[in-house]
Structure formats: structure tokens, C-alpha cells
Amino acid sequence: MYEGFLNSYFGNCGYQYSAITSDASFRCYHRVVSAQHSYILMDSDPDKLDNRPFVELNRCFTQAGLKVPNILHIDMDSGLMLLEDLGSKHLADRLDDQTRMQDYQEIIALLPRIASTPASDFMKPYDGQFINMELDIFWQWLIGDWLKLDERNLPVTQWTTLKKQLIDAMLAQPQVTMHRDFHSRNIMNVSGEWALIDYQDAVQGPVTYDAVSLLRDCYFKLPQAEFNMLQSASFAKLDEANLLPHMTFEQYQRYFDMTGIQRHLKAAGIFCRLLLRDGKAGYLQNILPTLQYIHDVAKCYESFQWLATWLRHDIMPKVEAKLSYQTV
Structure with a gap:
């Protein structure tokens, strides 16, 4: 279901993705691996969530010198975002x-x-x-x-x-x-x-x-x-x-x-x-x-x-x- 979005970013580079733990919201997450690099695919249904604050506040915190995941690719209509993978160490x-x-x-x-x-x-x-x-x-x-x-x-x-x-x-x-x-x-x-x-x-x-x-x-x-x-x-x-x-x-x-x-x-x-x-x-x-x-x-x-x-x-x-x- 995510292939069109991922293909538009990775092009001819192959990739694989697998589900990872979701949070306490309506969002769900997948880890995407391509060419030995990993990314996070966030699926945030725009019918249930307004995704504009996620994008705008990412910019605000980044400009303030705080580390937040880079947004690499986004489709606001479908609520899909490809994010920098920060790893798994909380x-x-x-x-x-x-x-x-x-x-x-x-x-x-x-x-x-x-x-x-x-x-x-x-x-x-x-x-x-x-x-x-x-x-x-x-x-x-x-x-x-x-x-x-x-x-x-x-x-x-x-x-x-x-x-x-x-x-x-x-x-x-x-x-x-x-x-x-x-x-x-x-x-x-x-x-x-x-x-x-x-x-x-x-x-x-x-x-x-x-x-x-x-x-x-x-x-x-x-x-x-x-x-x-x-x-x-x-x-x-x-x-x-x-x-x-x-x-x-x-x-x-x-x-x-x-x-x-x-x-x-x-x-x-x-x-x-x-x-x-x-x-x-x-x-x-x-x-x-x-x-x-x-x-x-x-x-x-x-x-x-x-x-x-x-x-x-x-x-x-x-x-x-x-x-x-x-x-x-």
C-alpha cells in the first residue's frame, strides 16, 4: 500500500519495509531499509489527524537548535512521511x-x-x-x-x-x-x-x-x-x-x-x-x-x-x- 509513495523517493533503488511499534495515537510506523540505510515511514491518516503541526513544529524545534527527525519526503494528502531513522535507543x-x-x-x-x-x-x-x-x-x-x-x-x-x-x-x-x-x-x-x-x-x-x-x-x-x-x-x-x-x-x-x-x-x-x-x-x-x-x-x-x-x-x-x- 506504500509502494507508490516510497517509489517516488527511492526511484530504482530497492527497499524493504516492516512494521514497528506504534505510539498512543492513530499513527503507525514502518522501518524502511534501502542500500544499507534505514528510514522511518510514518502513516498518519489525515482524516483523523491534522499533520500540519508535525511539519511546522519540526521546523520550529530545528531552528531552535533541538534535534528532531528530519522529514525527507512527504505526501500531505495521504498522510505519509519518510523520516530520518533516529535508531531505537530511548x-x-x-x-x-x-x-x-x-x-x-x-x-x-x-x-x-x-x-x-x-x-x-x-x-x-x-x-x-x-x-x-x-x-x-x-x-x-x-x-x-x-x-x-x-x-x-x-x-x-x-x-x-x-x-x-x-x-x-x-x-x-x-x-x-x-x-x-x-x-x-x-x-x-x-x-x-x-x-x-x-x-x-x-x-x-x-x-x-x-x-x-x-x-x-x-x-x-x-x-x-x-x-x-x-x-x-x-x-x-x-x-x-x-x-x-x-x-x-x-x-x-x-x-x-x-x-x-x-x-x-x-x-x-x-x-x-x-x-x-x-x-x-x-x-x-x-x-x-x-x-x-x-x-x-x-x-x-x-x-x-x-x-x-x-x-x-x-x-x-x-x-x-x-x-x-x-x-x-
């Missing part, structure tokens, strides 16, 4: 290596460059309405559609207050360019250089967002001592770049925590949506670690004690029971 593949702390420190050094990338018209507005919509993913897909809990028995008033508190905290921060999914599976090591993938949802948003995505990763929990050092390092790097005007480390930590709660509520909901809407069950194992992050932060704030209690004594046991027999 940060996630190096987390047990002796170089883990060095890796994280090098990646943290990228945060100011990402944050300073000029805004693009293809970055969606990340405003209160959008943040609220993201929070509703948790309520709809995890609480309602997956656990099937009756809203009459849920803490609706506290939830409404929580959403406003999180939205206010996120909008009060300096607004910068953020990758928006800056975690160990979307950062690759290419011949010693760090590269970004899955960047097409970048927006202008809270300055702590990418740091919390990296350091409170839904797919990997850093040891507490390492987290503490790296959180301090992220503050220092952003502060040195004048991206945290008049912000103390204590304020940074609070913004970091509030942003993390919002991100992890959204992520837990998305993991359920991937199962129910898209038939992808591979993310279910990440729900409980993600809820654990929320619990551990919420219990440190008096106004969020109810959230910690609700998760620990009601929601997490129900999730554990659901996962034990894994019904849809």
Missing part, C-alpha cells in the same frame, strides 16, 4: 544504566531551549478551557466509562474546586513553549545527542510542565534522592535562563506539584480511553503508578487531603480489582 532503554543521572542532567539542560522556542500558529491555545477539558478526561474515561461509578456518589463539589485550583496554578506560571509529552519514551539518544520525538502537540503553557513530565514519568519512578537532585537542577537551569522571574524554589515546587497532579489525572484518563476507544490495553499497567503520584503529592497539601483519601480508599482499590480481571 531514554527508557537506558534507565538501568550507570549513566542515568548524567542522562537526566543532559536532558534537563534542554529545558530552557525548548521553553524558549518561539510560539507557532500551530500550537493550540493551552488556556483554562483546554486544561479543564484535559481534567475531564479523567472524570469521563476512568471514573465514568471504565469504573462505571455513579456521579451521585462522587465528590463532585470537591472535584470542581480542585479543577479551578489546578487551572489557576498552571495559568499563574510563566507561559513558555512546552513539548507536552516530555518523558522517557519520547526522548532518544542518537550518537550521544538527545533527540525529541512525538513533539507535534507542543503548546505554550506552564514553565514546570516538561520538567514534571520528565521527572514524574508515568512509565518510570525515579528514586527519591535522585528526584530531589534533578528537581533542583531543573529549577537552576530554568532560573539561569531567566524563565522563572522572581520565583523561589518553594514556589517552583508548588507549581511543579500542581502541574503534576493535572498531568497525571489527564494521563490516567487517557490510559483508559486508549483501551475503551482505541482497543489498546497496553497502558493499563501504568494507571496505578500514575494515581500513586497524585496521591503522594495530594497528601502533602491540606486542601487536597480529600483527593488523597478518595484515591487511596476508593478509586485505587477499584482500579486494582478491575485490573485483576481486566474487563473492558
Whole structure:
């Protein structure tokens, strides 16, 4: 099905392609090999996805001096793109290596460059309405559609207050360019250089967002001592770049925590949506670690004690029971 597109690039050179792991979106990927060189073929259905941000933000990040895959050939009508092959070594593949702390420190050094990338018209507005919509993913897909809990028995008033508190905290921060999914599976090591993938949802948003995505990763929990050092390092790097005007480390930590709660509520909901809407069950194992992050932060704030209690004594046991027999 891809021969016409590939022939228009490779001409008379022979090639072979084979499917590789897809991501959490509607995209699928193939590795193409021709003349001992490899490439990535991305199939991104234009009827389901707007591919213009992928192309435009690729240019934006490249101009900012960040490594993203080169786009070698493109057919916007069919949603096919031939990309530079960055290999298969993600940060996630190096987390047990002796170089883990060095890796994280090098990646943290990228945060100011990402944050300073000029805004693009293809970055969606990340405003209160959008943040609220993201929070509703948790309520709809995890609480309602997956656990099937009756809203009459849920803490609706506290939830409404929580959403406003999180939205206010996120909008009060300096607004910068953020990758928006800056975690160990979307950062690759290419011949010693760090590269970004899955960047097409970048927006202008809270300055702590990418740091919390990296350091409170839904797919990997850093040891507490390492987290503490790296959180301090992220503050220092952003502060040195004048991206945290008049912000103390204590304020940074609070913004970091509030942003993390919002991100992890959204992520837990998305993991359920991937199962129910898209038939992808591979993310279910990440729900409980993600809820654990929320619990551990919420219990440190008096106004969020109810959230910690609700998760620990009601929601997490129900999730554990659901996962034990894994019904849809």
C-alpha cells in the first residue's frame, strides 16, 4: 500500500519495509531499509489527524537548535512521511544504566531551549478551557466509562474546586513553549545527542510542565534522592535562563506539584480511553503508578487531603480489582 509513495523517493533503488511499534495515537510506523540505510515511514491518516503541526513544529524545534527527525519526503494528502531513522535507543532503554543521572542532567539542560522556542500558529491555545477539558478526561474515561461509578456518589463539589485550583496554578506560571509529552519514551539518544520525538502537540503553557513530565514519568519512578537532585537542577537551569522571574524554589515546587497532579489525572484518563476507544490495553499497567503520584503529592497539601483519601480508599482499590480481571 506504500509502494507508490516510497517509489517516488527511492526511484530504482530497492527497499524493504516492516512494521514497528506504534505510539498512543492513530499513527503507525514502518522501518524502511534501502542500500544499507534505514528510514522511518510514518502513516498518519489525515482524516483523523491534522499533520500540519508535525511539519511546522519540526521546523520550529530545528531552528531552535533541538534535534528532531528530519522529514525527507512527504505526501500531505495521504498522510505519509519518510523520516530520518533516529535508531531505537530511548531514554527508557537506558534507565538501568550507570549513566542515568548524567542522562537526566543532559536532558534537563534542554529545558530552557525548548521553553524558549518561539510560539507557532500551530500550537493550540493551552488556556483554562483546554486544561479543564484535559481534567475531564479523567472524570469521563476512568471514573465514568471504565469504573462505571455513579456521579451521585462522587465528590463532585470537591472535584470542581480542585479543577479551578489546578487551572489557576498552571495559568499563574510563566507561559513558555512546552513539548507536552516530555518523558522517557519520547526522548532518544542518537550518537550521544538527545533527540525529541512525538513533539507535534507542543503548546505554550506552564514553565514546570516538561520538567514534571520528565521527572514524574508515568512509565518510570525515579528514586527519591535522585528526584530531589534533578528537581533542583531543573529549577537552576530554568532560573539561569531567566524563565522563572522572581520565583523561589518553594514556589517552583508548588507549581511543579500542581502541574503534576493535572498531568497525571489527564494521563490516567487517557490510559483508559486508549483501551475503551482505541482497543489498546497496553497502558493499563501504568494507571496505578500514575494515581500513586497524585496521591503522594495530594497528601502533602491540606486542601487536597480529600483527593488523597478518595484515591487511596476508593478509586485505587477499584482500579486494582478491575485490573485483576481486566474487563473492558
